[in-house]
Amino acid sequence: MKLSKRNFLKFNLLAFTTSATASLPTFARLHDEPQKWTGVYDVVIVGAGGAGLAGAVEAIKLGLSAIIVEKMPFSGGSSALCGGSFTVPQTSFQQAAGITDSPEKFIEDMLKVGKGKNDPELLKSYVVGAQKQLKFITEERGIKPYEVAVFAGMSVPRAHNFKPSEVLIDMTKYVTTNGVKIMYNTTAQRLIWNAKAKVVEGVECLTKDNKTIFLKAKKGILLASGGFARNKKLLEKYNPLMVAADPEGGMGNTGDGLLMAQELGADTRDMMYIKGTHGYRPSEPKFTTTFHGYYGGGILVDKNGHRFANEEQSYKLLADESLKLPNGISYLVFDEPIRQSRMKSRAVEKAYLSQLNNGKSVPWCFEASSLEEVAKKAGIDPKGLVNTVKKYNKDIETSGKDSVFGRTQLSAGYGKAVPLKTGPFYIYPVKPRLIATYCGLSINGKGEVLNVFGEPIPHLYAAGEVTGGVHGAAYMSGTAWGKAMAFGRIAVENMNK
Numbered sequence: 138m139k140l141s142k143r144n145f146l147k148f149n150l151l152a153f154t155t156s157a158t159a160s161l162p163t164f165a166r167l168h169d170e171p172q173k174w175t176g177v178y179d180v181v182i183v184g185a186g187g188a189g190l191a192g193a194v195e196a197i198k199l200g201l202s203a204i205i206v207e208k209m210p211f212s213g214g215s216s217a218l219c220g221g222s223f224t225v226p227q228t229s230f231q232q233a234a235g236i237t238d239s240p241e242k243f244i245e246d247m248l249k250v251g252k253g254k255n256d257p258e259l260l261k262s263y264v265v266g267a268q269k270q271l272k273f274i275t276e277e278r279g280i281k282p283y284e285v286a287v288f289a290g291m292s293v294p295r296a297h298n299f300k301p302s303e304v305l306i307d308m309t310k311y312v313t314t315n316g317v318k319i320m321y322n323t324t325a326q327r328l329i330w331n332a333k334a335k336v337v338e339g340v341e342c343l344t345k346d347n348k349t350i351f352l353k354a355k356k357g358i359l360l361a362s363g364g365f366a367r368n369k370k371l372l373e374k375y376n377p378l379m380v381a382a383d384p385e386g387g388m389g390n391t392g393d394g395l396l397m398a399q400e401l402g403a404d405t406r407d408m409m410y411i412k413g414t415h416g417y418r419p420s421e422p423k424f425t426t427t428f429h430g431y432y433g434g435g436i437l438v439d440k441n442g443h444r445f446a447n448e449e450q451s452y453k454l455l456a457d458e459s460l461k462l463p464n465g466i467s468y469l470v471f472d473e474p475i476r477q478s479r480m481k482s483r484a485v486e487k488a489y490l491s492q493l494n495n496g497k498s499v500p501w502c503f504e505a506s507s508l509e510e511v512a513k514k515a516g517i518d519p520k521g522l523v524n525t526v527k528k529y530n531k532d533i534e535t536s537g538k539d540s541v542f543g544r545t546q547l548s549a550g551y552g553k554a555v556p557l558k559t560g561p562f563y564i565y566p567v568k569p570r571l572i573a574t575y576c577g578l579s580i581n582g583k584g585e586v587l588n589v590f591g592e593p594i595p596h597l598y599a600a601g602e603v604t605g606g607v608h609g610a611a612y613m614s615g616t617a618w619g620k621a622m623a624f625g626r627i628a629v630e631n632m633n634k
């Protein structure tokens with residue numbers, strides 16, 4: 138299939154309209170060794186997203202032969218659809234902006250955000266791989282970040298923001314023009330264990346025309362097959378709360394790599410820390426960017442008009458709270474001064490909120506001159522909402538602290554909570570989406586997959602969203618796409634040592 142930005146967008150849309158189960162592999166019987174290998178390579182890579190393509194880049198740099206099997210008819214995975222934040226410490230872009238950062242500061246921040254549940258060995262490798270990959274993208278390929286931004290938990294700005302599709306299209310072009318074949322519509326189904334050599338020797342795959350092929354890897358197999366946001370059975374198993382979230386991201390995110398490695402005794406990490414993302418409009422595929430109006434002072438209520446959480450906390454924790462409500466839907470209530478302040482602070486929110494000018498109606502947000510009216514339009518209890526706002530305003534105006542959930546700030550560590558008094562008033566229904574799973578196979582700093590005894594499974598490597606251990610208990614923005622590209626490089630580099 139011809140690779141273009143249009144195709145990426147087309148399949149992005151497809152992700153919302155096609156049944157996820159259609160692309161699930163039909164797992165075949167476990168083979169020890171096939172009679173005949175279909176192809177022999179130094180490196181066999183499962184998945185052509187950020188991690189798999191970065192692995193292929195490393196293979197090219199090391200002069201290794203490599204092949205990628207990709208079950209979709211296009212490359213990119215979640216990586217091509219993501220927000221484009223790539224978190225890397227101590228870079229030339231930070232230096233140019235006068236930002237002082239260091240790997241130690243990054244690791245300290247990550248451990249704080251991850252509540253010490255993440256693995257410092259992985260974080261050290263992350264830095265090396267991420268710096269290498271950032272240089273590749275920017276210096277060798279000439280794609281520059283449009284900003285270096287700061288997100289929650291970062292002590293300095295270090296999220297290098299790119300247009301992700303541009304990076305993924307370029308990486309796909311780079312690897313394919315440098316001798317790496319991507320076999321599209323080809324699903325890896327099982328890993329092949331060589332009982333004599335005691336190594337994972339290859340991968341059994343199913344092609345589009347139902348042909349089973351066997352690919353042998355002389356140096357190693359890289360599982361880069363992404364997470365499992367689209368596998369309800371696995372979500373049910375590891376964190377049932379997430380079943381109510383709308384899955385978003387690559388259609389290939391069905392946990393295949395996780396299952397294949399588990400069959401060979403692989404251990405997992407961080408499975409209980411999967412979190413959704415709060416701020417999305419439900420069933421509105423066009424609005425794929427989050428709207429965090431609560432960080433401008435808005436409040437969140439349920440269908441009864443009652444608040445259910447402290448809105449200053451992380452949008453990931455707000456997602457947990459929201460998912461406990463019927464259908465996972467909550468309602469963001471804000472007023473005109475909050476709309477104005479959000480338009481000033483985030484360009485992406487300005488693009489939405491400026492559509493509300495002059496009482497214009499839009500399909501994704503309700504607007505009225507009074508709280509009662511806007512509540513009626515949104516289908517929530519007007520009396521409940523009016524009472525909630527009255528109490529909230531009184532608390533904030535008298536003591537600066539809401540007496541129900543203890544809110545004092547706009548977002549944790551920033552600004553002062555404000556009353557909602559000046560119309561027009563707005564209500565935006567919100568439903569959490571599950572954009573990534575942030576947990577998975579246990580790996581070491583070399584990208585080797587570890588078994589339940591903590592020992593490397595010979596010749597089996599993993600990178601990206603199929604792995605756990607980098608984020609720990611919570612996620613710092615820019616480190617999921619970041620870990621994919623960083624560990625793609627690290628894993629293949631180590632196969633050659």
Ligand SMILES: Cc1cc2nc3c(=O)[nH]c(=O)nc-3n(C[C@H](O)[C@H](O)[C@H](O)COP(=O)(O)OP(=O)(O)OC[C@H]3O[C@@H](n4cnc5c(N)ncnc54)[C@H](O)[C@@H]3O)c2cc1C
Pocket residue numbers: 162183184185186187188189206207208209211212213214215216217218219220221222223224323324325326361362363364385386387388389390391393394425572573600601602603614615616617618619621
């Ligand atoms: C909307 C959105 C916004 C996000 N924003 C950010 C952000 O700004 N910064 C950040 O750090 N993270 C972000 N993330 C998360 C991040 O994009 C992902 O965690 C990361 O890109 C995953 O990379 P990956 O290479 O591991 O997986 P993917 O990019 O998903 O690639 C996996 C590939 O493997 C293929 N595959 C799966 N199973 C098989 C199989 N059996 N055989 C063959 N192929 C298979 C898939 O089809 C897919 O192409 C975001 C995610 C989404 C959805």
